[in-house]
Amino acid sequence: MNMDSDLQIAGDILEVPHLLQPAREHPATVAEFAGLAREIAADRAKWAPYVEYDATTRWYHRLRTGPGYEVWLLSWLPGQASGLHDHGASSGVLTVLQGDLTERTERGLRTLGAGAQRIFAPGYVHEVVNDSLEPAVSLHVYYPGLTEMPMHESLRAQCAPVSPHAPAAPGVVPA
Template structure:
């Protein structure tokens, strides 16, 4: 016997000794991976999507310890309004179509597969400026309990009202 592997055996051959992988993500990278998995599994979310011409449609896909996942649809012209996510941080990604995000000092177009990470207090507005419907997925940690709305008042922003709608 010349090595630890010869003495103890191959640790990879003993899966019962390894910790079980978590069924739930617990990091920003894990949340991003979750959105990537959703994007790759269109059959799991596409039948759930609805389009509402009067309001943005949203559906909570799942919850886990300390997070929740929402599916949103956006018809042309629909937007979130300028808001933050209270004490929640998160990741959102475009699953299908193209959204425009205004915030963080500028505007950016987010196409399918694009992910955005945000911290608590990050103020932005998301809009479907295109001609086609869009579907996005959003992970909030902790789960979204408030969405303070902001209005533009010159160089800064001021809180306007509170809503409980994911964006």
């Protein structure tokens, strides 16, 4: 330790409350949004009473809003899917609360089990599907709040090689 310095801290810095940053009421960073999702996920009483299932479509419920962000709860019956989409100008955190979901991107498939998180930036294109035989529940945090969800062509159509001699897929008009 250099004793020549005129600057020394005496005692425990944490005992000087005026030097500590106040706790934020709302998240402001990616890490804080991911932490908010983990906090809600860990407290089943915060989300379980709101879970419902709909045989015709994914079910969703907005759990919370804050300055510029939204938290959504979604339920997925086997076979239900989001369709290939992005989230416009919103960044997001997807957290699986119960069951398994499959995320499909141009890079491939990823199975997300309970506790798994995915963090994504604006323009990230993916599809989320319940490929399992059991219902699933997920939590989604969007910042800024979700205002659009543009749909995209299927991944198969984007990735499939096109041959001039191959028959056209049903519903596809050859160029």
